[in-house]
Amino acid sequence: MTNDSISxxxxxxxxxxxxxxxxxxxxxxxMITIYFTNNYFLEASQLLNRDVANHVIxxxxxxxxxxxxxxxPNKPLFGDLMHDMMAVNxxxxxxxxxxxxxxxxSVVLDHSDKGKPLERVSLEPIKQFxxxxxxxxxxxxxxxxxxxxxxxxxASFNINGNEGYIxxxxxxxxxxxxxKSLVASxxxxxxxxxxxxxxxxSVLLGALSIIALTKNLREIITQVKRxxxxxxxxxxxNAESSDMSTLAVTFNEMAETISNNIEELKSVEKLxxxxxxxxxxxxxxxxxxxxxxxxxxxxxxxxxxxxxxxNYLSIVSKSLxxxxxxxxxxxxxxxxxxxxxxxxxxxxxxxxxxxxxQRKYKIIADKxxxxxxxxxxxxxxxxxxxxxxxxxxxxxxMDNALRYTPENGHVAITAQTSKNSVEVSxxxxxxxxxxxxxxxxxERYKKSSTSRKxxxxxxxxxxxxxxxxxxxxxxxxxxSLPEKGTTFQFSLPAYAG
Numbered sequence: 297m298t299n300d301s302i303s304x305x306x307x308x309x310x311x312x313x314x315x316x317x318x319x320x321x322x323x324x325x326x327m328i329t330i331y332f333t334n335n336y337f338l339e340a341s342q343l344l345n346r347d348v349a350n351h352v353i354x355x356x357x358x359x360x361x362x363x364x365x366x367x368x369p370n371k372p373l374f375g376d377l378m379h380d381m382m383a384v385n386x387x388x389x390x391x392x393x394x395x396x397x398x399x400x401x402s403v404v405l406d407h408s409d410k411g412k413p414l415e416r417v418s419l420e421p422i423k424q425f426x427x428x429x430x431x432x433x434x435x436x437x438x439x440x441x442x443x444x445x446x447x448x449x450x451a452s453f454n455i456n457g458n459e460g461y462i463x464x465x466x467x468x469x470x471x472x473x474x475x476k477s478l479v480a481s482x483x484x485x486x487x488x489x490x491x492x493x494x495x496x497x498s499v500l501l502g503a504l505s506i507i508a509l510t511k512n513l514r515e516i517i518t519q520v521k522r523x524x525x526x527x528x529x530x531x532x533x534n535a536e537s538s539d540m541s542t543l544a545v546t547f548n549e550m551a552e553t554i555s556n557n558i559e560e561l562k563s564v565e566k567l568x569x570x571x572x573x574x575x576x577x578x579x580x581x582x583x584x585x586x587x588x589x590x591x592x593x594x595x596x597x598x599x600x601x602x603x604x605x606x607n608y609l610s611i612v613s614k615s616l617x618x619x620x621x622x623x624x625x626x627x628x629x630x631x632x633x634x635x636x637x638x639x640x641x642x643x644x645x646x647x648x649x650x651x652x653x654q655r656k657y658k659i660i661a662d663k664x665x666x667x668x669x670x671x672x673x674x675x676x677x678x679x680x681x682x683x684x685x686x687x688x689x690x691x692x693x694m695d696n697a698l699r700y701t702p703e704n705g706h707v708a709i710t711a712q713t714s715k716n717s718v719e720v721s722x723x724x725x726x727x728x729x730x731x732x733x734x735x736x737x738x739e740r741y742k743k744s745s746t747s748r749k750x751x752x753x754x755x756x757x758x759x760x761x762x763x764x765x766x767x768x769x770x771x772x773x774x775x776s777l778p779e780k781g782t783t784f785q786f787s788l789p790a791y792a793g
Contacts, residue, residue, distance in 0.1 A: 338447050341467065342466060347430065347449070349462045349464050350449075350451045352390070352462050353453050357453060357455055361455050361458065362453070362455065369392055374390065378404075388465070389464065389465040390403070391463040392461075393462075393463050400460070402439070413440055414442060417437035426452060433447075436450070450464070516544060516547060519547065528551070528558060531551060579619065582619040586619075592608065593605065593609075632764065639767050640682050641681050641682055643678040644683045645679075646672060646679050646788070649686065649687055650690070654670050664703065665703040666703070671708055672711040673713075677713060677790045677791060678791035682768070686768075686788065692760055693758075693761060693784050697723075700726035701724045705724065707723065709721070716789065716790050716792075719786075721784065721785045728777050728778045728779055728782055730778060731776075731777075738758045739759060761786075765786050773786070
């Protein structure tokens with residue numbers, strides 16, 4: 297699937313979704329409009345007809361009583377009343393209520409139809425209406441519709457000792473029937489027009505706006521597609537100023553991380569090949585030497601003098617020692633790199649450890665005519681670290697220092713207290729390390745150009761030191777200038793007690 301087809305599919309989905317939302321919003325608007333319009337007309341109708349009940353009492357009950365002498369409702373009076381009222385508003389329904397809200401008479405109710413019409417209405421809305429003089433929009437019980445309330449007009453009377461209320465429903469069932477028909481027609485007319493207009497406008501404006509709004513998103517999709525297809529340089533331009541800056545910046549950072557990881561993997565693969573080649577060479581050389589001298593001794597065993605035999609065995613022994621050391625370094629480095637070694641930290645005095653290392657290397661240093669000193673103050677605090685690993689690191693640094701320090705040179709192990717740590721240094725007076733080579737001397741199989749040919753070996757000593765420092769959450773640093781010697785430094789945490 298091409299980038300264009302993906303963008304078109306995505307844009308089409310958004311346009312359809314927005315169009316559907318607009319249509320639903322249009323329908324909701326129509327329904328809300330009809331609802332509030334209907335309420336507005338009801339409120340206006342109630343306000344305009346609020347005095348109808350008072351007029352009925354003033355005009356109809358002046359000369360005649362709403363009750364006959366036997367106390368029954370004056371049906372002829374209410375018949376004339378309904379006739380007059382419906383001539384003006386055919387939707388009006390008039391009810392005669394007793395003081396408790398009981399419906400005594402109405403010309404619109406069929407009281408034989410038990411269970412359907414109300415026989416009593418709530419007086420609370422009626423009292424509120426009378427108290428506000430009809431100026432508030434109040435709904436009351438509709439005797440002919442148990443489930444809904446309606447607008448009304450009401451007034452109290454007291455004639456010849458007969459009390460009660462005139463309760464007039466202003467929008468009776470006839471009104472509701474006509475209103476529902478009109479509302480349905482109005483809904484379809486307004487709803488149909490609004491929906492059609494909404495669709496047209498939403499499609500036009502939505503398409504234009506979505507195309508503009510998704511420009512940056514489509515650019516992101518394009519770059520992601522390019523990156524997926526192998527173009528690891530694909531990036532989103534001006535990511536920080538994009539409408540979707542968070543997504544754009546995140547993609548750029550992710551792409552950069554992946555690209556760096558790929559380059560790192562390539563570098564690791566290259567180092568792996570170099571490691572294999574170097575290890576093969578370093579293993580093959582002492583093995584070839586051992587094999588050659590052993591074969592020579594086997595062939596010439598009767599012709600070799602004791603001195604020659606001793607010399608051959610010494611060469612084989614040195615090659616075997618070199619081979620053993622190389623295998624041990626490889627094994628140690630592989631465990632450190634695989635994080636299989638956990639430091640067993642304990643408090644110890646760095647001066648005592650340095651003195652032990654000095655004693656071990658004194659014979660080698662004397663043989664090379666190199667002075668070896670330990671310069672550590674007695675009040676130096678204890679350090680908290682893995683003593684065996686730290687000893688291994690110092691030994692590797694001593695091997696390195698003695699390898700490059702010429703005759704009559706000097707090697708020293710020093711320590712200084714710095715805040716909550718102790719800084720250990722191994723200094724030599726060798727030829728130094730060129731500045732441009734100092735950044736990679738801790739990499740495996742990386743050796744300085746000042747190395748002597750006879751000292752070319754595995755190149756794992758400083759790499760092991762670096763790994764030991766890493767598992768102690770510290771670093772190894774180098775300070776060196778040509779012909780000024782070299783200093784390796786690392787810090788260990790002071791023991792807090």
